Structures are given as C-alpha cells and as structure tokens.
Amino acid sequence: MKKFDVIVVGAGPAGSTAARFCSEAGLKSAIIEKEKLPRVKACAGGVIPAGLRFCNIDLPDDLIENKCDKIKLSYKRYRRIVKIQEPIYMVERSRFDMFLTEEAIKMGAKLKEEEKLIDLKYKNDQLIITTSQDQYRTKILIAADGYFSTVRKTLGISLNVKDSPIAIEATIPMDRDEIYSRFNRSVSVHYIPGLFGYAWIFPKKNHISAGLGSFIRPPKSIKNTFFNFLALHHLKAQSKIKSWFLPPSDGYHNLVYDGIMLTGDAAGFVDAFTGEGIRYAMISGKLAALTAVECFKKRNFSNDCLVSYNDLCNKFIIPNLAYSKRISYYIYRYSWFTIPAAFKNKELLEMYANTLFGYGNYKNLISWIKPKMPFIFIKRFLPS
Ligand SMILES: Cc1cc2nc3c(=O)[nH]c(=O)nc-3n(C[C@H](O)[C@H](O)[C@H](O)COP(=O)(O)OP(=O)(O)OC[C@H]3O[C@@H](n4cnc5c(N)ncnc54)[C@H](O)[C@@H]3O)c2cc1C
Incomplete structure (x- = not known):
C-alpha cells in the first residue's frame, strides 16, 4: 500500500x-x-486578485483572458455603471x-x-x-x-440539494471585435425580479460566459429565465448549457x-x-x-x-x-426595495460593487449603511 x-x-x-x-x-x-x-x-471564471495574492500566485498573462474594471448593473428600468478598485480577472x-x-x-x-x-x-x-x-x-x-x-x-x-443555490452557465463564442464593441472591459450584472439572484455576462478573449445564479429559492423555471435573458441580449447558447449547485455558503x-x-x-x-x-x-x-x-x-x-x-x-x-448569507437573503428577498435603493445612491452603489467584487467586506458595508438607513429609505421613493 x-x-x-x-x-x-x-x-x-x-x-x-x-x-x-x-x-x-x-x-x-x-x-x-x-x-x-x-x-x-x-x-x-471571474477571479478576484485578492485570493491570488493571499496564495502568492502570479497568474501568467496568457491565462488572463480579460481584465474587467467596470460593472454594468441593471434592474428593471434602472441602469448604472460602476468602476471597481482593481480589475477582476477573466479566466477559462x-x-x-x-x-x-x-x-x-x-x-x-x-x-x-x-x-x-x-x-x-x-x-x-x-x-x-x-x-x-x-x-x-x-x-x-x-x-x-x-x-x-x-x-x-x-x-x-x-x-x-432541494433548496441549494444553483447556477447555470453557457460559453458563447464571439469574435474579438464584437466582444470589444459590446462589452470591452465591463462585466454585466442583471438583477432579475423573482430570480433571487442575478444574470451575468463575463467577456473573455474569444467568447463570453453568460449565466445566472439563484441564491435563496431557485425558481422551477430557471432554464426559461436563462433563455429569456439570452434572447433579450441577442445571444444564443450554441453548446450545452452547464448547471451546478452552489454550497450553503x-x-x-x-x-x-x-x-x-x-x-x-x-x-x-x-x-x-x-x-x-x-x-x-x-x-x-x-x-x-x-x-x-x-x-x-x-x-x-x-x-x-x-x-x-x-x-x-x-x-x-x-x-x-456568514454576512454574505444574511445580506443575500435581505437583498434578494426584498429586491424591489433594496436594489433600487442602492441604484439611487452613488456612494452606496460603489461600496456595494466593490464589496461584491471582493474589495472590502460585508461587515463594513453593513456598518456603513446602518446610520444612513433613513436617508436611503426616503431616497428610494423619490423620483430618479
Ligand atoms: C455556473 C457557476 C459559475 C461560477 N462562477 C464563479 C466565478 O465566476 N468566480 C468564482 O470565484 N466562483 C464561481 N463559481 C464557484 C466556483 O466554481 C467554485 O466555488 C469552485 O470551483 C470551488 O473549487 P473547489 O476546488 O472547492 O471545487 P471544484 O472546483 O468543484 O473541484 C473539485 C474537484 O474534485 C474532483 N472530485 C470530485 N469527487 C471526487 C472523487 N470522489 N474522487 C476524486 N476526485 C473527485 C472533481 O472532479 C473536481 O475536479 C461558479 C459556480 C458555478 C456553478
């Protein structure tokens, strides 16, 4: 032996x-x-450099398919673009x-x-x-x-497994010029009502990764939601779509x-x-x-x-x-309030986007939000 x-x-x-x-x-x-x-x-294949640094890993350039330093966020009629502190690496x-x-x-x-x-x-x-x-x-x-x-x-x-978060992904070939003109160095994050999560488009070198994740109560029609999302963005999954469970966090x-x-x-x-x-x-x-x-x-x-x-x-x-689990529950469960509230507050949105992509932590985000809650609440209901 x-x-x-x-x-x-x-x-x-x-x-x-x-x-x-x-x-x-x-x-x-x-x-x-x-x-x-x-x-x-x-x-x-979105990799936060902070994790690589913690493990002293220097990724060779040819493994980094794109470096994205902006997030295009959308929810219903709301649209925002937020710059993040350090690019997120796109890998295969x-x-x-x-x-x-x-x-x-x-x-x-x-x-x-x-x-x-x-x-x-x-x-x-x-x-x-x-x-x-x-x-x-x-x-x-x-x-x-x-x-x-x-x-x-x-x-x-x-x-x-029944209530496990789930994510679906498709790799869609696209030529470099189209990737550059449509997405360039931005990741797109689309919050979809009823999904309890978001859909994404991550631009790589010769393809994009499109997918969606549902984090608190995956709907039965999750594949249809995904196909609708692709159609809305004039995308078509040419290969098999892959889905996998995500652990309890x-x-x-x-x-x-x-x-x-x-x-x-x-x-x-x-x-x-x-x-x-x-x-x-x-x-x-x-x-x-x-x-x-x-x-x-x-x-x-x-x-x-x-x-x-x-x-x-x-x-x-x-x-x-543990904080991400709590935040996830409240943000997705009450997305009709929480997401527009964030979208209407530039500073909050920047904190939120940077936390989302690993710069800063959820505890600090919550401590920052707490005293500003009344102001955020009122602004949520004012016209944009
Ligand atoms: C659709 C989707 C999109 C995602 N996107 C991102 C993203 O953009 N960024 C991000 O940070 N995270 C993302 N994740 C999460 C990320 O993929 C996982 O958290 C990560 O892969 C976990 O790494 P791991 O090494 O623990 O496990 P895995 O990467 O799952 O590796 C486990 C390995 O164990 C092997 N194995 C399993 N059973 C056995 C066995 N009995 N004997 C021998 N070998 C075995 C498997 O073959 C596999 O190679 C995504 C997840 C999904 C489902």
Whole structure:
C-alpha cells in the first residue's frame, strides 16, 4: 500500500493550492482526481486578485483572458455603471485549474488523475484510502472534492440539494471585435425580479460566459429565465448549457474530522450573494496545508492539532461568508426595495460593487449603511 504524508482529494483550486503548499513545505503529497485533466467545470471564471495574492500566485498573462474594471448593473428600468478598485480577472476554468495543478506538481506533488476516491477508513491514527485504482495510507487527508464531496458523504454529512443555490452557465463564442464593441472591459450584472439572484455576462478573449445564479429559492423555471435573458441580449447558447449547485455558503460548523480537513466547495465556502467560490477555495486550501505542515512539525495528527484549521477559517473566511448569507437573503428577498435603493445612491452603489467584487467586506458595508438607513429609505421613493 502506497504511503503519503498528505492526500488531497480533488484537483480544483482548493485541492491544487493545498497540495502546492504541502509539497512546498516538504510533505510527500498526492492529489487524487477522478477526471482526466484539464477538466471542464461549470463556472463564469471571474477571479478576484485578492485570493491570488493571499496564495502568492502570479497568474501568467496568457491565462488572463480579460481584465474587467467596470460593472454594468441593471434592474428593471434602472441602469448604472460602476468602476471597481482593481480589475477582476477573466479566466477559462480548465486552463486556470490546470495551471494551479501544474504549480503543485512542480513543487513535488504527485497527480493521480482518472482515479476516484471511493472509501476511506480511520484506523490507528491513520487513514486508509480506497480509490478506483489503488489503496493508500496517509496521516492527513484534505477534502477538496467539491459540492458533492465523497469525503463529506463518508463522514455522514448530508446536503439538502432541494433548496441549494444553483447556477447555470453557457460559453458563447464571439469574435474579438464584437466582444470589444459590446462589452470591452465591463462585466454585466442583471438583477432579475423573482430570480433571487442575478444574470451575468463575463467577456473573455474569444467568447463570453453568460449565466445566472439563484441564491435563496431557485425558481422551477430557471432554464426559461436563462433563455429569456439570452434572447433579450441577442445571444444564443450554441453548446450545452452547464448547471451546478452552489454550497450553503458559510461553511459547515466543523471542518475537521479524524485526520480530515474540508476545503472549498466541500466545506461549503461560497459567497451566498455573488456565488464567488474560487477565492475561498484557494484560501481554505492554503490554510489546510499550513495546518497540515504544523501538525507534521509537532508530530501530532490528532484533532487537537488539526482543529487550528477551524480557527484559521473562522478568522479568514467564515465571518465574511456568514454576512454574505444574511445580506443575500435581505437583498434578494426584498429586491424591489433594496436594489433600487442602492441604484439611487452613488456612494452606496460603489461600496456595494466593490464589496461584491471582493474589495472590502460585508461587515463594513453593513456598518456603513446602518446610520444612513433613513436617508436611503426616503431616497428610494423619490423620483430618479
Ligand atoms: C455556473 C457557476 C459559475 C461560477 N462562477 C464563479 C466565478 O465566476 N468566480 C468564482 O470565484 N466562483 C464561481 N463559481 C464557484 C466556483 O466554481 C467554485 O466555488 C469552485 O470551483 C470551488 O473549487 P473547489 O476546488 O472547492 O471545487 P471544484 O472546483 O468543484 O473541484 C473539485 C474537484 O474534485 C474532483 N472530485 C470530485 N469527487 C471526487 C472523487 N470522489 N474522487 C476524486 N476526485 C473527485 C472533481 O472532479 C473536481 O475536479 C461558479 C459556480 C458555478 C456553478
């Protein structure tokens, strides 16, 4: 039976980042990935540079398909354009994820692709892992296997898929001139009544990503809403549209089990207001790796040591996501009031857009809004 210090399950942004930091620190690490890489992932591919910085990742220019520094917002008859503090990078997920995996391999991580984790058992202070091809022993397992995490299932943590947020995406080829004239360096965000979320258009190099996310109570007719949105913008999905669930947002209460740490979507880390998850996947991957390295230094693989991962997530990730969940509920539930109110207040809209795209946090946004509520309330009902 092959032995590794750390086994990471899943080669998405969470898994590859975790494997890279473990290997960099000298731990013998492997990534187990069920797909052949590069693999397709339903995603709009908007990456906030703050997440890359946290993980010391310098994206090569050829991976950045566009840098967008404006958001075109719309809701019913309202239209606004807001400049954001720092451009958001547009990437193609299969290439972006492959790059992160290659960085981990460069540091020494072994990639086991087309190999699916099937079962795991904790015995005598170590984990026995069974995949579709082999069996492995490890002291620590980092679960980065996404929304339907097999690791989480083996721990008996179930998901309520019925009310899960959902997102749909289509990649639409378009020539560069048309992208330039129609979208240039702007991402479009359209709030749609009854969707409890928004539709987007993200311009890339030779295509755009169009999609929509519904965050609090996905309507049954979500595909029709998407096709109507495309028609309204004279767009046609030429390939298969992809849809995927988004996790419950502020994470599971406990992220540490015997020898196991949950990261990324497997841990429930997605912004409930925007659907952004890549940043939190990478950050949690790094935090899990730092914890693993610390436990190896202390030769302590018990939960007493691993539990510091919970503390790190409580410091760097969970508070913002918990606020995003609350904000998401109120903004989408009462969108007839909240969105026009924001659209009518330039300063609020800028704060809101910058928070939406990762500059600033929801707590500060709420503290900023609270004393101004009466003014915002009155302005909402004045003619524009
Ligand atoms: C339509 C859509 C649009 C989105 N747009 C954005 C966006 O623009 N920006 C953003 O920040 N976030 C976006 N997100 C969210 C983002 O895609 C996720 O939060 C992110 O991919 C999570 O990364 P991860 O590494 O945790 O999991 P994933 O990227 O899902 O990777 C998990 C990996 O685990 C592998 N795996 C699963 N089970 C097993 C198993 N049993 N054995 C071995 N391997 C396994 C999978 O094959 C996969 O490669 C979007 C999501 C959707 C659905």
